[in-house]
Amino acid sequence: MSKDRCKTCGRPVGEYSYGGRSWNTYFDQRVGSVSKDAWLQATSRFNSNYDEKSKKVSWNVPQNNNARGLFCRQMCAYVFMEQYNEELARLPSLVQV
Numbered sequence: 001m002s003k004d005r006c007k008t009c010g011r012p013v014g015e016y017s018y019g020g021r022s023w024n025t026y027f028d029q030r031v032g033s034v035s036k037d038a039w040l041q042a043t044s045r046f047n048s049n050y051d052e053k054s055k056k057v058s059w060n061v062p063q064n065n066n067a068r069g070l071f072c073r074q075m076c077a078y079v080f081m082e083q084y085n086e087e088l089a090r091l092p093s094l095v096q097v
Contacts, residue, residue: 004069011072018076019077020068025063042095042097043095047059
């Protein structure tokens with residue numbers, strides 16, 4: 001069995017690597033009364049809801065069971081994103097508000 005390697009520095013990535021299933025999939029966004037409906041519509045495929053008390057739209061991105069760890073540390077993830085910035089910018093956003 002081969003170990004996955006960090007996409008930036010080549011170190012082995014472990015169980016708590018960045019980019020795998022250990023990432024948080026819960027998000028919330030504080031919204032105003034005008035943008036609330038736009039945020040709810042944009043995140044509706046992620047079962048979003050609005051909390052009137054905190055004025056936040058929250059949603060869960062489903063876990064990707066095929067995800068694997070790509071980076072050994074957060075710094076490596078940031079360096080990789082910087083180096084491939086143009087390619088990443090061409091990818092579609094998960095949420096279009």
